[in-house]
Amino acid sequence: MKLKIIAALLIGLSSRVAFSQDLHLFLNNIEEARTTVDNVEDFVELTTMVNGIELDTDHQVRIKEITEAKDDRGNSLQQLERSFFDSKFGSSKNLTIRLEAPVRQATRIETVEGLIEYFTPTEENGGSIVREDFLRHQNKNLLSDAHPELALTLIEKDAFLDLKEKDEQAYKAWLKKLKKENDISGSEEELLDLFSDFFNSTTGWEGEYRKSGIHLLYFYIREQGGKYIHAINVYNEEGNMINHGYSRNDIRYELRLSEKVTPGCRMEIIVEHAGAIEELKFSLKNIYLP
Structure with a gap:
């Protein structure tokens, strides 16, 4: 099997979003993988970090869904199937997003939009x-x-x-x-x-x-x-x-x-x-x- 993995690139400063005055999502890393093997999808994997909210056993997060992702050529990028652990709530600040790889002519992913779920169970909210x-x-x-x-x-x-x-x-x-x-x-x-x-x-x-x-x-x-x-x-x-x-x-x-x-x-x-x-x-x- 011939598999080409392009080295990960640390970014972090160019992509940040504020949900509120205190909550921010940072991009820490991007990894791209391409292969010539049939039935194996090329992908890009974004590693992000959540800051500004409490995370512990009683405060957990996960990516719910990607609502839009496209490259600078205007092509939509589909979210790929998540691992079992990525689909579960957790207290780690690191969240992973895996998308189908852009065309080779693309130089950047123009936008990635989606929803994060913040799980905070209390007796008051029935959690x-x-x-x-x-x-x-x-x-x-x-x-x-x-x-x-x-x-x-x-x-x-x-x-x-x-x-x-x-x-x-x-x-x-x-x-x-x-x-x-x-x-x-x-x-x-x-x-x-x-x-x-x-x-x-x-x-x-x-x-x-x-x-x-x-x-x-x-x-x-x-x-x-x-x-x-x-x-x-x-x-x-x-x-x-x-x-x-x-x-x-x-x-x-x-x-x-x-x-x-x-x-x-x-x-x-x-x-x-x-x-x-x-x-x-x-x-x-x-x-x-x-």
């Missing part, structure tokens, strides 16, 4: 949902009042697998109750298939985790209506976060904790939804190609 003594609410949707489109249900995995093995009818009765309390759609057969997938999709490392002192919580999740469960955080009685990692798929969220959950523990559920996200326009001008 942070706090549940005290959440162990008392197992098998019930912890988001039923705040975000009924979503489901986050703490499941007693070991107890119900044991029930399934010993008493199939009691297990089915539990599933029907769970279905009703969590507004789960589908037939009985679909319900059985759903929770078969739920229990079979765990990581398989439970024994190793427990040997090393890691405690596990399992949640059934449902995401729809443009809302997403961004994170689940658990705090002990002293107010210290005891998260130790997680894994998830479309229906299951496995949370690993460094301490055993006690009645005094508190859970914070971070929800991505429109009320907790601010859209900010940006515009970069006169980006010279390397």
Whole structure:
């Protein structure tokens, strides 16, 4: 495969935009890649830096979309597919934009315009949902009042697998109750298939985790209506976060904790939804190609 990568060029000073009096987006770097290989797209990658706003675990950003990009020949440049990580909210100041490469005759990208999303979850805007003594609410949707489109249900995995093995009818009765309390759609057969997938999709490392002192919580999740469960955080009685990692798929969220959950523990559920996200326009001008 013949691949030509043109060296990155630091710019930064020629392209800057102010969203407001305090917020600025700077261009730090541009990299151009061209290839003669079929089915491999030529591209330019812009590395930008956000300044002037708070960024941490409670204040995160991502590029939502590029609304317009064109070179100095008047050709439109399409935004290319983002990586998994670039499509997620994060607290890094660096944001990456990948566009199809301009024609070789072009000397600069005339304009890049788009939207940045600024995610600031709080209890007031519904992005942070706090549940005290959440162990008392197992098998019930912890988001039923705040975000009924979503489901986050703490499941007693070991107890119900044991029930399934010993008493199939009691297990089915539990599933029907769970279905009703969590507004789960589908037939009985679909319900059985759903929770078969739920229990079979765990990581398989439970024994190793427990040997090393890691405690596990399992949640059934449902995401729809443009809302997403961004994170689940658990705090002990002293107010210290005891998260130790997680894994998830479309229906299951496995949370690993460094301490055993006690009645005094508190859970914070971070929800991505429109009320907790601010859209900010940006515009970069006169980006010279390397």
